[in-house]
Amino acid sequence: MSLHWTDVLDIAIELAEARPEVDPRYVNFVELHRWVLELPDFSDDPQRGGEKVLEAIQAAWIEEAQ
Template sequence: MKKRTWRDIDDIALDLAERYPNLDPLAVKTPELKKMIAELPTFGDSPDAASDKALEAIQAAWYNEYED
């Protein structure tokens, strides 16, 4: 399986939704979100390569999954 990068926004959001089904994504602060993503077994990019824009997009996509 190909490891995810910061560009795989929707896939990362799905991974987070599966791993943390009862956690409201909007309650997660940016540094914690970055750490959670880096700890995903499917993630293979450098944690330092994260941009605020990518983190915000992932959080929004995760929230959409959470609401469904």
């Protein structure tokens, strides 16, 4: 399976599993962007990860963590 920026929920689930110790409410976008790029299944253009998509990923991750 290959993840792209449009796979917001799947990315959030992967992040929640990869970093269970992290409270997603306090992750800055620079760090979040880097962590998404580090996911083993992620394969999309790093430049496409703008603020709106990072906000969506963070919101989905917060939902997943609750």
